[in-house]
Amino acid sequence: MLELRHLRTLTALRETGSVSLAAKRVHLTQSALSHQIKALQDYYQLPLIQRQGHAIQLTDAGKRLVRLAEKVIMEVQAAERDLARLSQRTTGNLRIALECHTCFDWLMPIMDTFREHWPEVELDLVSGFHADPIKLLKQGEADIVIGSENKLQRGLVHHPLFRFEILAVLAPGHELGKKRVLDVVDFTNITLITYPVPEERIDLISKVLMPAGIPWQRRTAELTVAILQLVASRRGIAALPNWGIKSYVDHDYIIARRIGVNGLWSDLFVTARKEIASLPYFQDFLTTSRNQCFATLEGIIPLE
Amino acid sequence: MLELRHLRTLTALRETGSVSLAAKRVHLTQSALSHQIKALQDYYQLPLIQRQGHAIQLTDAGKRLVRLAEKVIMEVQAAERDLARLSQRTTGNLRIALECHTCFDWLMPIMDTFREHWPEVELDLVSGFHADPIKLLKQGEADIVIGSENKLQRGLVHHPLFRFEILAVLAPGHELGKKRVLDVVDFTNITLITYPVPEERIDLISKVLMPAGIPWQRRTAELTVAILQLVASRRGIAALPNWGIKSYVDHDYIIARRIGVNGLWSDLFVTARKEIASLPYFQDFLTTSRNQCFATLEGIIPLE
DNA sequence: TTATAAAAATGAATAATATTCATATATGCT
DNA sequence: AGCATATATGAATATTATTCATTTTTATAA
Numbered sequence: 085m086l087e088l089r090h091l092r093t094l095t096a097l098r099e100t101g102s103v104s105l106a107a108k109r110v111h112l113t114q115s116a117l118s119h120q121i122k123a124l125q126d127y128y129q130l131p132l133i134q135r136q137g138h139a140i141q142l143t144d145a146g147k148r149l150v151r152l153a154e155k156v157i158m159e160v161q162a163a164e165r166d167l168a169r170l171s172q173r174t175t176g177n178l179r180i181a182l183e184c185h186t187c188f189d190w191l192m193p194i195m196d197t198f199r200e201h202w203p204e205v206e207l208d209l210v211s212g213f214h215a216d217p218i219k220l221l222k223q224g225e226a227d228i229v230i231g232s233e234n235k236l237q238r239g240l241v242h243h244p245l246f247r248f249e250i251l252a253v254l255a256p257g258h259e260l261g262k263k264r265v266l267d268v269v270d271f272t273n274i275t276l277i278t279y280p281v282p283e284e285r286i287d288l289i290s291k292v293l294m295p296a297g298i299p300w301q302r303r304t305a306e307l308t309v310a311i312l313q314l315v316a317s318r319r320g321i322a323a324l325p326n327w328g329i330k331s332y333v334d335h336d337y338i339i340a341r342r343i344g345v346n347g348l349w350s351d352l353f354v355t356a357r358k359e360i361a362s363l364p365y366f367q368d369f370l371t372t373s374r375n376q377c378f379a380t381l382e383g384i385i386p387l388e
Numbered sequence: 389m390l391e392l393r394h395l396r397t398l399t400a401l402r403e404t405g406s407v408s409l410a411a412k413r414v415h416l417t418q419s420a421l422s423h424q425i426k427a428l429q430d431y432y433q434l435p436l437i438q439r440q441g442h443a444i445q446l447t448d449a450g451k452r453l454v455r456l457a458e459k460v461i462m463e464v465q466a467a468e469r470d471l472a473r474l475s476q477r478t479t480g481n482l483r484i485a486l487e488c489h490t491c492f493d494w495l496m497p498i499m500d501t502f503r504e505h506w507p508e509v510e511l512d513l514v515s516g517f518h519a520d521p522i523k524l525l526k527q528g529e530a531d532i533v534i535g536s537e538n539k540l541q542r543g544l545v546h547h548p549l550f551r552f553e554i555l556a557v558l559a560p561g562h563e564l565g566k567k568r569v570l571d572v573v574d575f576t577n578i579t580l581i582t583y584p585v586p587e588e589r590i591d592l593i594s595k596v597l598m599p600a601g602i603p604w605q606r607r608t609a610e611l612t613v614a615i616l617q618l619v620a621s622r623r624g625i626a627a628l629p630n631w632g633i634k635s636y637v638d639h640d641y642i643i644a645r646r647i648g649v650n651g652l653w654s655d656l657f658v659t660a661r662k663e664i665a666s667l668p669y670f671q672d673f674l675t676t677s678r679n680q681c682f683a684t685l686e687g688i689i690p691l692e
Numbered sequence: 693t694t695a696t697a698a699a700a701a702t703g704a705a706t707a708a709t710a711t712t713c714a715t716a717t718a719t720g721c722t
Numbered sequence: 723a724g725c726a727t728a729t730a731t732g733a734a735t736a737t738t739a740t741t742c743a744t745t746t747t748t749a750t751a752a
Binding site: 103114115117118135 | 698699700701702
């Protein structure tokens with residue numbers, strides 16, 4: 085018999101387009117999902133997915149169920165929000181500190197939906213730039229931090245958001261663009277365009293250039309568009325998240341290349357104080373964040 | 389975690405207003421439902437039902453979940469109908485024969501919704517009165533029979549619909565109306581107003597009067613309203629299903645009394661040939677029938 | 693074509709959990 | 723009070739979902 089579990093699986097399947105990835109999203113094994121799908125197909129006597137090679141395609145029946153799933157899950161979430169409101173006072177604060185400037189791009193729409201869901205919770209961005217955002221948490225100046233920090237500290241909890249790739253960004257026609265993948269040595273004496281943050285907070289520098297002893301120059305800009313503008317006008321190259329530059333690449337404003345054969349990857353976490361982590365509106369912030377990210381950002385993969 | 393199972397339970401709970409009855413509706417034990425409810429309350433940290441004595445009352449949280457449940461279940465059913473359409477050709481016939489004249493009252497709205505769900509299925513009532521409706525099934529003149537027959541015969545399947553009570557119907561002020569419950573002997577030499585069917589098909593006669601050797605007179609009428617009219621004008625008394633006369637009793641047009649201390653009960657089944665029983669639109673006819681009956685008819689109880 | 697890697701399917705074993713059974717407790721009614 | 727009825731509860735059981743280990747399928751490169 086059909087259960088919500090199946091519907092949750094189906095949406096994950098549609099969002100990821102792969103059984104294994106969907107399995108990660110719902111915190112089950114690939115095998116479990118395979119069995120679930122089989123059970124559903126047996127139950128309805130209908131194929132739900134059609135596989136063409138590795139990629140999977142939903143059949144008409146599958147699409148119909150996904151449509152159901154999305155509707156139902158939205159309604160369940162709405163109901164659960166109402167219950168959470170009933171169960172406790174939900175006025176509160178949520179001050180967010182960002183470690184990574186680019187994150188602001190996807191965070192904004194999420195903040196909007198969050199405000200709709202929890203009108204009584206004051207949602208703020210801790211503005212300006214801070215050397216150590218985790219310190220803000222401890223000092224009580226922020227409630228949650230979005231960043232790559234994940235070594236456990238007492239009183240704090242880290243919730244994984246997603247993993248993404250950092251790509252080298254070049255001007256169109258840049259000579260390095262001829263290579264599919266850039267090597268460490270390709271960066272020798274290059275000018276890097278970065279956000280104005282300490283060197284150790286820039287992955288390309290701390291994880292690639294410094295260990296290899298490669299020299300570089302640096303120039304900073306506050307905004308992502310400003311960085312891209314500098315890159316496009318050949319003042320240097322940048323290293324930015326794949327999802328942050330997608331639309332610029334699609335419009336051939338700049339080109340993007342992998343850094344090293346395995347690529348340069350970074351993980352994003354939401355860090356909060358323990359007390360806050362248990363509040364229903366924080367939990368909801370987490371789930372809506374994850375959902376919206378996986379729904380809108382291309383090329384990110386589930387974590388943990 | 390919330391599952392559809394819980395939602396199904398919740399609606400049954402709202403419809404029956406009792407844990408034990410709800411349990412019957414979802415084919416589980418009372419204990420299972422009690423555990424389910426407890427689990428939900430633990431999960432949401434909220435009471436969902438409040439008990440005032442025996443009757444149970446839904447809390448705000450409970451009501452919110454019931455609202456969710458009803459919405460979701462409707463959507464699931466709609467999706468499943470679409471799937472059934474996809475899975476096989478759904479043009480077909482469904483010719484219904486009625487054993488009990490009164491059933492026509494509740495069957496009509498059900499036929500309407502069925503026609504909406506399965507526009508391609510020809511739905512007909514086998515008109516007129518037939519001595520042995522089961523024979524119509526075997527002769528292929530009807531596809532399903534709604535009646536009280538339930539002894540198993542090869543090639544046929546019986547699906548329980550519900551159990552209902554047959555009440556004695558009297559004119560207001562009738563001297564037997566002074567008694568709360570009528571005894572067999574009260575019927576001695578009474579004039580019975582019945583549908584024009586053989587004696588053995590009238591429960592009051594075959595199950596009560598005949599075994600006790602009580603003599604009676606008989607007069608027939610085709611329509612329920614005609615029978616009631618005759619009863620109200622003191623031409624005799626009738627024995628009719630509780631749900632069929634509810635509104636007339638409420639308007640004091642007639643009065644109704646229990647027959648015997650335990651009452652006179654009858655069971656209703658949907659009987660069909662095996663081949664038809666597996667068709668999706670037959671299954672849907674069954675479930676919508678049960679749902680609508682339990683939703684609209686007062687005083688009926690689940691069967692089996 | 694063959695070799696190899698990645699993804700999914702499958703069957704058996706296991707873990708998880710829903711349900712029942714056997715009670716206890718609470719409530720309503722005479 | 724005492725009985726009948728309804729629900730709650732804990733332990734035992736049954737069911738079922740999930741994992742683990744493995745095979746099959748497909749894609750890619752040599």
